[in-house]
Amino acid sequence: MSRELSELYGSLAADADARDLGLPDVLRHQADRRARFRAAGSTLAVGLVVVGVVIGAQVVTTPPASVPAPAGMPTPSTSPSPSATGGSPSPSVPPTTPGRSPGTTSPGATGTQPSRTPTSIPDRAFFALAPTNQVGIAPEFRDEAVLPNLCGADIGGEAIVQRRTRLLIYKLPQTPKGYVPDGSYTHSITIYRAGRADDVLKELRQAVRDCPEQNGSSSGSSVRSRQRLLSDSGFGDESVLFEMRNAGQDVNGTPTGADEVRLIRAIRVGDVVTILWEQGWEGTSSQRAQVDADGRRAVAAIRRWLG
Template sequence: MSRDLYDFYRSLADEADARTLPVPETLRRAADRRARVRMTGTALAAAVLVAGVATGTRLALSAEPTPVAPPGGSPTAPSPTTSPTPLTTPSGTPRTSASTSTSPARPGPTSIPDKAFFRLAAANDKGLESFQDTEALPSVCGARFPSDDTIVQRRTRSLAYKFAKNPADYVPDGSYIHTITIYKAGRADDALRELREAVQACPEQQGTGENPVTYRLRLLDDRGYGDASVLFEIRSDARDLEGNPVEGEEVRLIRAIRIDDVVTILWEQGWEGTSAERTQVDADSRRAVAAIESWLGQR
């Protein structure tokens, strides 16, 4: 063996002798520690995996299901949900949803055909009817109605009626001035409001002539006709055909009814001093509303 090789082995032995080998107990503790580290890492990885699965399950359960395409067809997208249009605010301003589309408003009528006027029931019809240009309302303390400036068209007729209990050849029991008026959009309500206010401001008025009659006006409760209505009465002391006072009272009934932008008025005028009967006026008012609704619905 050469001198150099001998010196190399000698230094290697000296270095090995200088290191202290661990005893078996020390080796066993080190091995146990490494095993616990591996088990902790495995448990942590498993916990992370379970948490990920649980989260994914919650997301899957809460997600909106996707529609299944019909056989042989393409998938159908879910219909968008449109919120209902809220009611108007207390101030009357409508609150509309951005997702709700509105169609253009249909223009109102501009002319009044004959079919817009009601027909009396057969048992009440006297066959006396004529169209004429006359006042739609009696004087109400000389009131003027600004809504008249918004009239599109007005037509008036007069007709006589009889009570169903009376024979056909019996004289009429009453008569009407019946008027239909079209107003500009949204102005028909003004006509009813102005009429109501005029009657309230005119509890009494005097007629004309040598023996003027005192007329007493009064609003009556009214509902169930068209979109809105105004009913009032005019009472006066009864007179004979010569204008002389007689016992009793004479009663006239006037009803104005709004249907959309149309107002119809029944002004009961009696016949030779007869008085209006509410039941007859009510029945003919319902027929008047039905005729106008039919006309507007057929436009």
């Protein structure tokens, strides 16, 4: 053994002799305490790791708290995403409004506004004769009876809002210009209170039925006339056509041996009634084709006016 190593061992032995070494039981007790501390520390560390994992999982999986909707706002419903259902999502069905039965339409849903009863009658509401019927005499507005007497019947007088009447002179298309006219109309337009115009036509029909014959005058002479309803359709919302027939007379009151026929047509368009009372000219009779043509022109003018 070298000298340096011998001196080192000698120094170590002297140092050990100078110190009080612990007893074996004490050393074993201290070692057991250190072992228990290490085991407790390991257990605590494992527990902390487990708690951290649980808390982390809750943070990841817990959805964010929903913010409450303001008062009065509907809460949106959640629907499955397309990827979860395998197809496109179905559209949400709006809630049924209570208090309305199926099939009813709410006011204003059609977009159409209810028609209003007019209060005045402009000149443009009256039709113009076809060029082949014009005689060069302008129509004349004046107050006239709009219907012939029908055994004294009063028809719709209390429901009138406004009325205008004119005298209209015409010729037939085949009559050359400059010749004597073929006929004339007392043409009237009357506005009735809402819902009363159809009653007026009912009253007129009944008045004609109730007055099949009556005494009257023609060209200053006493005559007996006969009234009857004629079938009629295709004019306005509804129409009434009737004839008055009496023994014909010339301008001097001499019987002609033929009947003189007057045609009167009342046409309703909404709350408006127009009447064409054909009165002839110097004993002529009404021509149905001409009265029909002018009736259609009268309806067209009223519809343009009412819009």
